[in-house]
Amino acid sequence: MRENLGYEKEIVTIILYTSCFLMVVAVFLVVFFYFSRKKIIQKELEKRDLEIYLNKEQLHAVIITQEDERKRIAQDLHDDISSKLNIVSLNAHLLSAPNLTEAETKEITENIINLTAKALENSRKIAHNLLPPVFEKFGLNAGIEELCEEFESSKSVNVNYTNELDLDDKDIDRHLHVFRILQELMNNSLRHGKATQIWIAFKNVNGINTCNYEDNGVGFDSKKADNQKGLGMKNIDSRISFLNGTINFTAEIGSGFAVVFTF
Amino acid sequence: MDDFLIYFGYFILVINVGLYSYSFFRKEKANVFLLLYLVFSLLVQFGMEFLYHLKMNNLVLMNFYFLEQMVLLGLFYRSLYQQVVQKKFVLIALGLALLILISRLVYDPSLQFKFNLFQITITSLLTVVFALIHFYNMLTENKQYYYLTIGVIGYMFGGTVLFLLGNLTIGLSDDFKYLSWRLNAFLFIVYHFFILFEWVKSFSKKGVKV
Structure with missing residues (x-):
């Protein structure tokens, strides 16, 4: 019990x-x-x-x-x-x-x-600087070719441009953004990078229009915050967001500057 | 079958101790309290096995194991916390719990030779609470010791109830007596698999910790 x-x-x-x-x-x-x-x-x-x-x-x-x-x-x-x-x-x-x-x-x-x-x-x-007539009449490809020629003739820089894309003239509004981005990048390469060689290539990667841009300038330290978002870069960013694209920078001091963006 | 479960549990425990001490001593990445916890677990397990073969009451060691688990896991989680309040909370809770539990043992020393229910409840509760706080911290931060914490909480839920029932099983017939311990051995294996998985996820890779 x-x-x-x-x-x-x-x-x-x-x-x-x-x-x-x-x-x-x-x-x-x-x-x-x-x-x-x-x-x-x-x-x-x-x-x-x-x-x-x-x-x-x-x-x-x-x-x-x-x-x-x-x-x-x-x-x-x-x-x-x-x-x-x-x-x-x-x-x-x-x-x-x-x-x-x-x-x-x-x-x-x-x-x-x-x-x-x-x-x-x-x-x-x-007027030409504001909107190149060649671009308006003959599209992005011709516009960039002319841009390259201008840079080569006036600014002692060698530009290699290749295009594997078939660009549609109906997209001219979108192409204007691409044109401006390249303009900005080339200006930066000259002004800040002191580049003597620039490579631009349009390619189709897995059905996405891609642009590879590269120069042999002095480059910059991409980790430094001041370098990341200047006004020009911000401008490029917002243009890319208009295009629903992506952008990737790689830059190091002494080894040039490279950008890949899609549009 | 029983022996297999138990020895397999020991086997994984030994592997974990080896892996974590390798990470700690060679790469200085693993947490020191976690390593201490694993080493102590191993020592207690072997001690209990030893006492069992000597036909002595090994529950003293088991009660000690619960205390050690609470203290070391508490300190382990404390080292992971960022907020001062949380760090203080761990210290105060550990201090209070140890004070109460030790004074109870002093008052009634016979408690340590059976399943000390109060002690099991308090230690497990605090361990679960520390783990939950860590989960809360991880909500918006990077996952750190995520799988280990899942393992801790899972094992505490299952294991604690089994240990609470421990005194009851002594009175059962031999056929059913070992059922709950088989279950516990199984839970123990699952728990240490989580710890092993944590090592694979966090430490086996070269380079930065996730």
Whole structure:
């Protein structure tokens, strides 16, 4: 009888401890889930804030680029066209002066003709820089060929361009982005990289249009934060995101700069 | 069959101790408390085996094993935590638990020769809580000792209930007596497979730790 009672007591204790153990663990699990949910939601919010911040940043970059571009155009207009037209107008006034000899009239007219020709040439250049007519008329391939020629003729750099893609002229809006990216990259290679060789290749990799760009310039330390997101790079990034593409930079000091992007 | 389960468990334990000490001493990557835990587990297992063959009561060692498991796993998880509050919590909880358990043993020394239910419950609970806190920390961070923690929680749930029932099984007939221990040996093997898997995932690869 006594032994039996002890045994029963034992069973009850065991049941009590077991249920206590399970209950406390259950409580802890519930608390765990509660806090986990909270943490995940908070993380999600942080992510969204970051996204908004990045969007703002991008918008900022767009505005700044726009302003810079305006400034550049204004300067070009002022320096190359307005100044020349000023002198033309002065000369025209001189023409209307009385008692001019034949030789003077001839000299002034020649001046005017020269200056207007220069102003015309300059305005053509400015328009060309803004949107190359070859690109608009004959598409990306021709546009890049012309760009390469321009770089080779004026800036002592050797450009190798190959194209294995069949580019559709209907995509001209998208191609403009590609054109601008290459323009920016080439400018960077010259200005910052002091490159003497540039390779550009369009390829079709697994059905995706891919562009390999490479130069032999001084390169830069891609791990340094200042180098990662200059205004130009931001511009390229947002163009790539317009194209739903991807972009990969590899750069090291002394071994040039390479970019692969898809569009 | 029983012997096979038990010795296979020892076998995996020995492998784990070997692998983790290799990682610790050669590459200095594995956690020191984890290695200590594994080494102590091995020592306790062999001690229990030894006492069993001498026909002595080896439950003293088992109770010691629970204490050691709580303390070393607690310190192991404490070293993984980043927040000061969590680190403090581990120390305070361990201190309190040890104080209560040791004072109970001093008050009634006979407790250590049977299944000390209170001790088993407290130590297992705290170990599960430490593991859960680690899970919570891992939610948004990189996975670190993920599989090991799964193993710890799984084994604590199954093993604890079996140990709590331990005193009951003594009164059962021989046919059923060993059923729960067979189950425990099996759980032990699963647990150490998780630890082994953790080593494969985290330490076997050369290069950076995941």
